[in-house]
Amino acid sequence: MAAARQRWLVPIEPLFPLLVIGAAGLLMRWGVAKYQRYENDGKPKRWSVDRWDRRMMERDSRLTGNVNVQQAEVEAPKAFLTNSAWELERPFM
Structure with a gap:
């Protein structure tokens, strides 16, 4: 079998x-x-973003309104004089 x-x-x-x-x-x-x-x-x-990149992204955001758009003008616009990062940090009251 x-x-x-x-x-x-x-x-x-x-x-x-x-x-x-x-x-x-x-x-x-x-x-x-x-x-x-x-x-x-x-x-x-974006990857591997360090402190410098974050500061430049904040600067671009204040200049153009978008963190992804950069501006290559020699002089900043007039609105940039009053557009400060210090105004973003308000004390806690």
Whole structure:
């Protein structure tokens, strides 16, 4: 009597849910990356931002109203004279 050959059956029931979960994860990753680019005016997300970068971002925000837009004018606009960072820090009363 010859031994019957056994086949190794792969359970296919969990493959579709795993595929759906993986596709949802990739879609979310793509969506978050697109939103971060949209929020940053089409530029990639900033990383490794140090104190100097934060100060320059604050300066750009006060000059142009947006942290992502820089201004290369030689002289600052007149509104920049009264637009000080010190006004942002009010004492707690």
